[in-house]
Amino acid sequence: MKNKILIITGLILAAMLSSCGEDFMEAPAKSTLDEQLIFSTPGLTKGAIDGIIEPMMETNSYRGRFLPFYGTNTDTEYLYDSENDGDAEGELARYVATANNASMNRDDNAWAEMYKGIERANICIRGIRTYGNPEPGTELGQYLGEALTLRAVYYADLIKAWGDVIARFEPINSETVYLPKSSRDIVYKQIIADLGEAVTLVAWPNETNLTTSVERINKAFVKGLRARIAMAASGYQQYPDGIRRSKDPELSVANMYQLALTECQSVISSGTVSLFPTFEGLWRNLNEENYNAGLESLWEIPFADGRGRVTFTFGIRHTSVDQHTAQPRGGQAGPVANLFYDFDEADERRDITCIPYEWGTAVDIGNPEYGFAQQEYTDSKRWYFGKYRYEWMNRRVTSTNDDGMNKIYMRYAEVLLIAAEAANELQGPGAAAPYLKELRRRAFKTTDYATKVDAYVNALGSKQAMLDAIVEEHKFEFTGEMERKQALIRWNLLGTKLAETKDKLINLKARTGEYADVPSTIYYKYAADNETLITYGLNRGEIYNPGPDYTAINWDRVTEDRTNTLYSADPDTKQFWPIWQVFIDGSNNTLTNDYGY
Template sequence: MRRILMSAGILAGLSLASCDLTTESQSTFDETSVFSDPTLTEYQIYSIYEVFGHTNSHRGRYLPWYGYNTDIEWYISNTDDEKADIVKYNMLSTNSQLNVADGPYNELFAGIERANLTISGVRQYGSPDSRPEMAERLGEALVLRAVLYTELLKAYGEVPARFAPVDAETIYMNKVDRDVIFKQLLTDLEESFGYLSYDSATSTDRVGLALAKGLYARLSLMASGYAQRPDSGTAGTGNAGTVRLSDDPDLQKSVLYPKALEALKDVISAGGLELEPDYEELWRGVNNMDLTAGHEIIWVIPFSNSRGRWNYTFAVRNNGYTDYSPTTSNRGGQAGPVPYVYYWYDENDIRRDVSCVNFEWEDRGDGTLPYPAGIANWYFGKYRFEWMTDNPYSGGNDDGVKPVYMRYADILLMAAEIANSSEGGVRDESFALECLREILDRAYAGDASSVDAELSGVSGEEAIFEEIKKQRALEFVGEFLRKTDLIRWNCLKESMDAAAAELRAMRADATGAITGRNYSGLGEYLWYRHGTRDGIPSIEMYGIHLGENDATDVTPPEGSGWTPYTNTSGEISRYISDTAFISSDTGVDKASEDGTGFYKADPNLKQWWPIPQTTIINAQGALLNDYGY
């Protein structure tokens, strides 16, 4: 009989391609005693959650690098190095950030092994058919395994299919067509529906029925959408593949969409969830690590309050030691919104000033204050050290902020997309618009006239789909759902090329094709002044909004206390000019017509990360990278 380790680090060192799977411990439990006991089984489930916080798993490698560049999110640095290669679709399997034995690929499989042990053990010893408490444990493990596999599929494309505990015959496995994995995950999630309830998740760091059904829909959209796929039957042979739809009859929209929409409608009608009325309060809660279930947030990556590098990586930038980031090192601002995104929002959309900010924090001798960041450097205002009031950031390598994995807004927008599609059975335009309107009602703070204006002329499948694409951008910027969306819509490169063209329109004082804005209305010079909001220093900037173009380099706006924006030499400087988005240090033009500001290689042919070389080597010939790596 197998013995299993019951500790938080049960499989922390597991590398499925190379490790010795026989691990000795002073504390071992018989499978029968563990998986017949709901408390001990729950401890084993905790070990699955624990994988996300491992040093080079989601904490330090996956989350800091997955999901950008896209048309709405980009890497801010202009340095040309291996980090830039990751986000610019030019990564090699030897990339030093991800080619580590304990990197995301191996850590995700470590979590899958922990889930497999739990699922196998509960099925064999837990009597889930007659014991609801054990059925609930089984459901939780099935959902967690689906989450871990979803993360692998998003990043690596084709991977091995491991749905049973590793044994001597399965240590080394080749990839399979991702359709095999999609079908198993969808089957698992359907099974979990019968084990979980909407009350199962007592906090947002535990999975429950709403996540199971939401993930079912998310996977249905991925599986039935476009992706770079090896030719049929060639996964794991080095085949470069093409961007295409699945040819599996079970993964067509006509099959998956009705089930996915049914799942989403159940969450909407019975899940007890709602949109947080105040968009800013939603994100203040995230920064304060509020784990209260039953509101908008369905599930977060379950870091402890002293683990994770989310704000460390993505918060509004703090330059050096500040009141909110007590360290001499810069924190936050690794990536941010592509600058035009701010102008894609309507002026009355309350999401705009929460999601996209153009300031950074610094102490220049007058205390910690916000200063203009430069037109190329916009930050995700959803993530702010100054909002971490309950658990202030200590200045160390971890901050404890728990990234949002799924929230109710995504349920609504997925439902809108599926209901709007004529490929998914009976198209329901009225329901799609109803879901869109709920999103927009919050965005416009209940201003019905603004909602009506946004939806004016939005009818018919194509127009509604374009509105859904837009609202997914404006609602989720900085949450890194966009890359997966663009891939399944088959517009990854096309969308980044359009974003680069929009930036060229900005610096040319022209009209942008995405936003429809005439950028000649932006001020040539920017002025700013400081104030206070909720006891925190604030900044007001003039010249950054359309129509604020009457100030000059010597004539400030009306009122007192204005300071002109200056360059790094202290000279009054134009805020946006014909050289905007061109690095003065490297000469890189992030708005380049050839798209190289966003990518170095064709992103449609490099949609996935390569499996790390160290894993390939240790796989004893069982693994081979596809997609031209």
């Protein structure tokens, strides 16, 4: 049974949490239940910690706005609404969002919900420190570590989407209702320090009964998150005065890369997590809703069955109710068309990541509840992410708006790549090689190790060659997880890689350059189950008809509109969204937008 996220109600909610919105027009209501009782009682404290996560579940928060729309339109991912002129969600992806964006400019938006979560974390942190005696190895120590970590998650995502943001590390009072933005460097340093404390408080995966599920915070995740944030803090990003690294010496490459490497090596040497044995198995495990800690997933946003839109947004599209789902959704975004052909054909991640079909309209087979659908190639010109599939789930999704699938927030593969990148910078490519090899071994068959793993990695003889390989490996590993955009920003490659992708799409459409040998016709038939496609012609050079039982169709999945709407403004001038106008207007003149908004 899926572990439902506890939404605070009743006594604890009335006691602790403000009912006011993120506009902070008034301070939180005075507690009607003494904080001393709440934060000296582990059971009540646990409920309060669960309440920190609850704002993620709201429709206009992570659930229906932040996760679906932050991170699309990179060199790997494309939001299909981008090609609809004037579409508010498309504008978010195409780097032309405005402060009045119709999808985002509302007072219960992700910005507001993130700060609601931060306020709840601040109350918990103060309460546990004051009344809880949170020593390492204790239940209340674990909960303090969780509160510090969840606050860091919110702040990391605020910075990722908006750059400089309001720094609030104490509960709101009458004097702090209105605050201006702070330098993100201040926030980075605070949450890196907070995570350093959290590391001493929370347990490793499966070390205690509180860390047996990936829906709760554990030490491997805290260390991995600290490494991720350290890399972002020292990386390139857009500041009001241009794209640069931080000028704060504490956030230098030397300091932050060493911190990241140390934390990643600690996770790796702990043996508490590892790569899932196969890439397909990793994603089947997620879709089957196995939340056991100690596998590859380090922490997941724990959506309940009736909340969350992960498969709803990113899954393989089902056009109607059918044998696999009562929710005909999926396919709002997908891989850019060239990505399939950029993979090595032997890379087992390719056919999990890039799916060229959807599930067609179900036909009546006499079942009173649903019909039977087949996988179909269509003229929709779309690819789909294959990491999220209704057909791999153990339960039938019946909600019209939500699928309940968890969102993996971080996994062990990223720890390996951060370790490789940091080791390469600090010690050279030889030190990075073992981490990159470990990740590639999962991507290829053992018969390919000599060439695809050992020879490939051993040939990376310079820091630049190794970094270039890590950038590519990140692409093939994380497409469809909305991790690519921030990585490209911190490498100072966002605009460059998007421009390259436009050129690639043009060449793919024309079948020229690196795509000259991509077939223009594919051939398909159905397997014995009468629903699964068997296809010839997807791979380069497969140009002949394999037999009379195959059906031939034209294979051109690139359009001018889609190529031209990958971005509509220079991405490097719009790395962040604007703060939405409703929050500017409600800030008592303390908030303004940068970056030309």
